Each structure stands twice: as structure tokens, then as C-alpha cells.
Amino acid sequence: MRALSLHDGHNAPWLTLIRDGIGGRKKTLETRNRPTRVRGDVLLCGAKKPKGRYSGLAACVVTIVDCRPMTKADEQAACCELYPGAYVWQLDNIRPIDPFPVSGRQGFFNVDYTPPGHDLSRWLNQVHVGDAFDLTEELPAESVDLICTSPPYLWKVHYDTDHPALMGMEADIDTYLRRLIGLVIRYERVLKPTGVIAINLGDTTRNGSPLLIPERFLIAGADEPRLSLQLRDKIAWTKENPPPRSRTGIAKKTLLDAWEHWYILSKSRDWRADLQEWNPDLDASPQEIGDRKGLSYRRLVAMSDHLTPAQKQRANDAIDRTLEKMRSGDLADFRVRINGEHKDKFGNLPGGRKSQMERDGFYVIEIGWETMKRNWISTAVENIEKCGHPAVFPLYIADRVVRTWCPPDGVVLDTFLGSGQTAIAADQNDRDWVGFELSPQYATEAEQRIVAAQVERERNRTLFEFEPESTAETADPEPHPELF
Numbered sequence: 001m002r003a004l005s006l007h008d009g010h011n012a013p014w015l016t017l018i019r020d021g022i023g024g025r026k027k028t029l030e031t032r033n034r035p036t037r038v039r040g041d042v043l044l045c046g047a048k049k050p051k052g053r054y055s056g057l058a059a060c061v062v063t064i065v066d067c068r069p070m071t072k073a074d075e076q077a078a079c080c081e082l083y084p085g086a087y088v089w090q091l092d093n094i095r096p097i098d099p100f101p102v103s104g105r106q107g108f109f110n111v112d113y114t115p116p117g118h119d120l121s122r123w124l125n126q127v128h129v130g131d132a133f134d135l136t137e138e139l140p141a142e143s144v145d146l147i148c149t150s151p152p153y154l155w156k157v158h159y160d161t162d163h164p165a166l167m168g169m170e171a172d173i174d175t176y177l178r179r180l181i182g183l184v185i186r187y188e189r190v191l192k193p194t195g196v197i198a199i200n201l202g203d204t205t206r207n208g209s210p211l212l213i214p215e216r217f218l219i220a221g222a223d224e225p226r227l228s229l230q231l232r233d234k235i236a237w238t239k240e241n242p243p244p245r246s247r248t249g250i251a252k253k254t255l256l257d258a259w260e261h262w263y264i265l266s267k268s269r270d271w272r273a274d275l276q277e278w279n280p281d282l283d284a285s286p287q288e289i290g291d292r293k294g295l296s297y298r299r300l301v302a303m304s305d306h307l308t309p310a311q312k313q314r315a316n317d318a319i320d321r322t323l324e325k326m327r328s329g330d331l332a333d334f335r336v337r338i339n340g341e342h343k344d345k346f347g348n349l350p351g352g353r354k355s356q357m358e359r360d361g362f363y364v365i366e367i368g369w370e371t372m373k374r375n376w377i378s379t380a381v382e383n384i385e386k387c388g389h390p391a392v393f394p395l396y397i398a399d400r401v402v403r404t405w406c407p408p409d410g411v412v413l414d415t416f417l418g419s420g421q422t423a424i425a426a427d428q429n430d431r432d433w434v435g436f437e438l439s440p441q442y443a444t445e446a447e448q449r450i451v452a453a454q455v456e457r458e459r460n461r462t463l464f465e466f467e468p469e470s471t472a473e474t475a476d477p478e479p480h481p482e483l484f
């Protein structure tokens, strides 16, 4: 969980004042000379120096509920005098724990620790029928690694419930966005510090114009003081078979809407992302790319009027070394910039590549696999046989999202489970999952699909598992006579 270090020396025992109080005084306002957007549970740890009761120890869990400039009236709760530029961070729900050693850092850092009461086990691997808002509030704080979900789009699909909590039927855009942001605030509380939200949002068109709901959602989220989530990736899901529409009115003059947004938001800078799992299959093999490019770069080196013979030799050696890395799969691609052949793309600033170019007459840019991962995913819209759900996202995408942004032993939450795709993707990648769905009918169908997917997986496993080869000890010494 997220941790914060505080001084606890004898002269300034801040952590002791928060955890235990001293002489009837208790500190409930932490003061710093900067504000924080962090809200939720934080483990407080004593800095190693100066020495005091909780130096080098984690001592309590608190909930940061607010942050504002300090005033004179805050002095008592902060246990210190007002100073210029001071902010108070309001601490609630102070829970002492059995102290344990931590090696921390200054400021916020992450610690592998689950506070008492944060146990998620009673929720795991089940579909819970109910409202996403209420159920998310019941989940323990900082217990989920990935929220992979697709809320109902505004005024788009008719779902099989008229429950008052149904999303997507709000009277206007502002109400819809307010609800969505309210939900994301709840998401932030239940996410682990390394956690990620992968949210799929579609737009709505009125009179031939998109209402820009995904974009408005991002702006409203960035402006929301209760959120400290950061947008990390904007992914386009391009549909290979977009649903056709009638050729009437304005539709005759606008293009068929064939892609949707997926946004990746993280709670901290330490978010989990295994990009090797995103688009694993790139078009050409590095060997092919390397051989083709190696040839053309060598030709440019040979023909160059700017390089000296020694520089040409060094450039060819560098190309050879790079091709070797391509062959062994260490690199996905590369570029060579040669003096006189290529324009300087780095704003001609001194240092770095510019001085390399002046000294050697060339430089090589190595491109790793991660840098080749593109922010789009292309797949067909799925029409699943015998599935009554009207708005299913592809299992392929849920699978990629789970593999990329949820650690192998992690927990995936989908608060709008629908047909159960997220749960199936989590299950087949051996992650735990939690699913919420408002419609009892969809929830039952999702449960059936999840079990059917498990049975199918088990069947495939046994089909493709080979019998172990007989060893000398276990093999039948003689064929059965009746077989011949």
C-alpha cells in the first residue's frame, strides 16, 4: 500500500503524536510546505533519523481525506505553529498497527502490506448483483490491481432492467458525467497504489455531431480535486466489422463510426504495465527488418562524402553490432543517422546525439520492444451465440488488458460485468476477479458463461496434454496377447 514517512525524533515526535498522542494532545493534521492530491489509506512510517520511538518502523494506517492551506485555527490539531506556505493534510480514521520495520524513502513510497480489514476473499471470483456505486463502496480500500470495465454509454443501449441505478439513461450529459466521475472516485479508493483503471467509453451522436463524451470525461476527471489518477494511455479500439447503419439523413454524409476509446489511468507513478503482453505479434520479424535496413544503411555509409574512411569503418562496425542484437531479439528496430544524409531531428541542441554526430559522423538509435507498442488494438465486434447481452466487448481485448495491466497474482474488478468477458479473461489468465452487474438476468448468464469457459479450458487442456512417455519401469513388458 501507499506509505508516507514522517520524522519521529525526540524533539519533533510527529508520528507518535499522530499514532498515540502525547500528554492528551493528538495530531490530526499533517503539515507540509506543498499540497497533495493523495486521498485514502496511507501507512505512516517513521524516518530512520532522527532517532525516536517509531524510527524505521511502520506504525499506523490513516486516511487522508482533505488538503488545504493552513490557517491559524489549525495550529492545535497540527501540533505546530502556522508557517508561510504551509498546507494541512487532514488525517482521519487513525489505526495503530503492530509496528514493523520498513526501509522507506522521503515522501510517498509503496510497501507490500495489507492492513487488517482489507481482505477481499469473500468477494473473489463471484458475480455480485447490485449497483456498481454501492458495491464498490463496500470493497476494502486498496485491494484491487486492475479495474477493467465498460460503463453503459449515454442513451445508447437498452439493457434489460429499469432499476433506478441503471447508468446510461441520465437526463443530460452533465448528470451522466457527474455519476461517472463519482464512480471513478470510488474506484481510486479501492485501487492498490500500483493499480490501473482500463475504461472503455463510447460516444453518442446527436444531429450528426458527436457529443465528445469520452473527451469530456477526461477533462472533468482532470479538473476533479478529489481525483489524483493520471491518464497514461489513450487506446483506439478499431472495429474490423463495425455495425452498419441506415443510409438516411445526415448519416449519408458522415463516416461510419468504427472505433472506440480505451483509457488507461494509474494511481501512482509505480503502475504495473507489462507491455510485452500488448500486441505481441508485430508485423515483420526483427531479422527481416534488420537485414533490409542493414543493407540500405551500409549503402549510405559507402556512398557518403562526409565520413572519413575511419568513420565509415566505425559506422559499419556499429551497424553489425546492432544487426546482431536484432537477430537475437534484443531489439525491435533501429535507425542510423548519418552526417550529410539525415537531417538532425533533435532541434540542433548541443550535447548528446549532436556531439556524437560531430565526433563520429553517425549515431545509432536502438528501438526496444516497448517503444514499438502502439496505442491501438484492432478486433472484430463479437456476436456471441446464445448470449443475450446487447453490448459485449471482445474477449481478445479483455485478455490483453488483463495480461498487460494486472500482475499474475492480482485481482481484476469489473463493475459493469455484462456478459462476463472480464471475468473469463481474468480466469483464463489465472487472476482472481470480482464482478458487479445490476441485471440479475445478465448476472446469471455471465455466471453460466464463466463456468462454460472454465469447462472448455479444462477440456482443451486435457486434449492437448500428452501422455507421459513410458519409462522402462512402467512400460508393459509384453503386449497383451489378446490384441494380436
Ligand SMILES: C[S@@+](CC[C@H](N)C(=O)[O-])C[C@H]1O[C@@H](n2cnc3c(N)ncnc32)[C@H](O)[C@@H]1O
Pocket: 130, 131, 132, 133, 149, 150, 151, 152, 153, 159, 160, 161, 165, 166, 167, 389, 391, 392, 393, 394, 415, 416, 417, 418, 419, 420, 421, 422, 436, 437, 438, 439, 442
Ligand atoms: C456496456 S455493458 C458491459 C458489457 C461487458 N463489458 C461485456 O463485455 O459483456 C454495461 C453493463 O452495465 C450494467 N449496468 C448498468 N448500470 C449499472 C449499475 N449502476 N451497476 C452495475 N451494473 C450496471 C448493464 O446492465 C450492462 O450489463
